[in-house]
Amino acid sequence: MKKRLCVLLAALGGSVLLLGACSSVVDRFSRPESVTETSTEAELRASDSNASSAAAEESSEESGAAESEGAGSVEESGSESETNATGEANAEGETLAEGAANAEGETLAAADAAAETGAETGAAESTAAETQAVAVNRGTLTRSFRSLTVEGDSLSLELSESIDRNFHLDYDGTAPLQLEDRENETLYVKESGAEGKVLRIAVPRGTALGQLNIQLGSGNLSLTGVSAERLTANLALGDVSLQNVGAERALLTLSAGSLRADALRTTEFKADAELSNLSVTLAEPLADFDILSRTELGSVYLNGADSGTKLLQRANSGKRLLLRSELGEITINGLQ
Structure with missing residues (x-):
């Protein structure tokens, strides 16, 4: 029994020693x-x-x-x-x-x-x-107008009614005319040169014209069958012919030439001439007009009666006929 205990103790001691050695080894290796x-x-x-x-x-x-x-x-x-x-x-x-x-x-x-x-x-x-x-x-004027202004150095103007409803303008000169459309439906025509030329203008029948302004140097003026509110014409050397013309107011100035107006219808007509014969036949009674006519060297005739160098008639109707010529005869005719 003692031997077994000793053996067991020895075994235990060996185990303890073995464990201590193992732990030391473990410590050694672990550290x-x-x-x-x-x-x-x-x-x-x-x-x-x-x-x-x-x-x-x-x-x-x-x-x-x-x-x-x-x-x-x-x-x-x-x-x-x-x-x-x-x-x-x-x-x-x-x-x-x-x-x-x-x-x-x-x-x-x-x-x-x-x-x-x-x-x-x-x-x-x-x-x-x-x-x-x-x-x-060639004759046809494509533009229409109501008033007309013509200026020419050596130009004769003929203004009349056309046979149709068109405006016509014929010109026999070689140099071109200057044509312009101006304000108030005015056609402006200008000619310059030394060659005597004729300009013919025709307006449709019944056209009510406004202003007609004519300035001619050397040439004649002819108006036929037209009517205008105002006619102003100034001619240096030329004749004026008015046939069946209506002009509310007209002022004509002539230096050398003649004036002949037939079947004239007017409210106020004045002609002032230097070396011209003036002949006016009214389409109205003479008694309706205030007439003042005189000439420096010549005679004034009223319906064929010689009135001397001066004629004065009062009608107080508002219509007037004023004619003067420095050197020329003045003839006035009209309805009785």
Whole structure:
């Protein structure tokens, strides 16, 4: 029994020793590992710290480099901006200069084109005027008018009623007439030259004309079957013939020539002549007119009766007949 206990104790002691040895071994092997692990962790931490420092240094270096690059970029961008601004300013100046030059060139070109166009237009208008004059010579006037103004140096004018409802204008001269449409439905006709020519104008029957203004240098005036509100005629050298004419108011001035009016209808008629014979036959009773007629060298005849050099008649009707001639005969006829 004792032997068994001793054996058991010995076995237990051996187990304890064995366990102690194992624990020591375990301690021996475990401690280095933990130290190793600890040192490894420390090394890792240190490396991490170093890495962080390096990264921080690299980051700071990169930040400095970035700031340097940023400053350089700013400087470069400023330089580039100045360069671009200078370039843009130069480009803008060159563009403006080129634009001004181009604009000036275009303006000059436009002016030249306008001048050429004006010249072409003038030539076209001249051609149109000549063409119109040729067409006028053939007889039909396409335009209508209510008032008429005619000026001529050596022109005779014949104004009458047409046989149709059209306006006609015939001209036997070679040089073209100047024709213009003016205000108040006025047709303006001008002729200039030394050649004696005849202008014939016909208006539709019953046309109520407004103003008739005639200025002739050397030529005759003939009105037949027309009526106008006002007739003004000034002739330097020529005769005036009025046949079946109605004129509310008429003023005729003659330097050298004759006046003959037959079947005249008027409210106020005045003729002032220098070296002219005046003959007026009214389509109305003579008793309705205030008549003042005189001549310096000649006689005044009223319905065939010699009244001397002066005739004065009062009717107080508002109608007047005023005739004067420096040198010539004056003959007045009318209904009794």
